[in-house]
Amino acid sequence: MATILVLHGPNLNLLGKREPTIYGSTTLDDINQTLTTQALEHGHHLQAMQSNAEYELIDRIHDAANEGIHFIIINPAAFTHTSVAIRDALLGVNIPFIEVHLSNIHQRETFRHQSYFSDVAQGVICGLGAQGYELALLAAIRHIENLALD
Numbered sequence: 001m002a003t004i005l006v007l008h009g010p011n012l013n014l015l016g017k018r019e020p021t022i023y024g025s026t027t028l029d030d031i032n033q034t035l036t037t038q039a040l041e042h043g044h045h046l047q048a049m050q051s052n053a054e055y056e057l058i059d060r061i062h063d064a065a066n067e068g069i070h071f072i073i074i075n076p077a078a079f080t081h082t083s084v085a086i087r088d089a090l091l092g093v094n095i096p097f098i099e100v101h102l103s104n105i106h107q108r109e110t111f112r113h114q115s116y117f118s119d120v121a122q123g124v125i126c127g128l129g130a131q132g133y134e135l136a137l138l139a140a141i142r143h144i145e146n147l148a149l150d
């Protein structure tokens with residue numbers, strides 16, 4: 001049994017409440033509940049956290065290494081385009097991660113096209129709404145289970 005950590009960045013706590021045309025009407029609680037259920041169906045555990053504070057996300061990433069977290073799924077939200085610090089934390093703990101965005105950042109403002117995470121991620125999923133998280137979870141489980149076979 002493995003544990004997968006889902007990290008949501010700033011303002012995602014407002015998801016489903018405003019701007020549904022861009023980010024959808026699903027709330028973060030809905031997403032986390034769906035992912036938790038799907039992980040358990042595959043025999044794995046899921047932990048989820050949302051923070052508007054860069055340092056809290058960094059601290060959670062550090063703690064993940066001490067807890068034996070096997071994989072991280074992260075939507076850095078606005079930190080996608082600014083945070084070398086979170087990038088460095090992910091590299092520092094050496095836990096594989098997938099970058100997820102609800103919207104297709106490449107169809108939006110130019111400043112959203114650049115990510116500090118994509119080149120060091122296992123993969124990037126964007127533009128598929130809440131389903132992107134579910135696809136990332138399936139990929140994480142596949143990664144973990146393939147490692148177990150090696």
Ligand SMILES: O=C(O)[C@]1(O)C=C(c2cccc(Sc3ccccc3)c2)[C@@H](O)[C@H](O)C1
Pocket residue numbers: 010011012013014015016017018019020023075076077078079080100101102103104105112
């Ligand atoms: O598409 C995403 O998931 C993204 O990571 C999410 C972002 C984001 C930005 C502002 C608010 C929210 S969440 C939200 C949605 C609707 C109303 C209020 C907040 C997400 C952007 O900062 C990123 O560029 C893209």
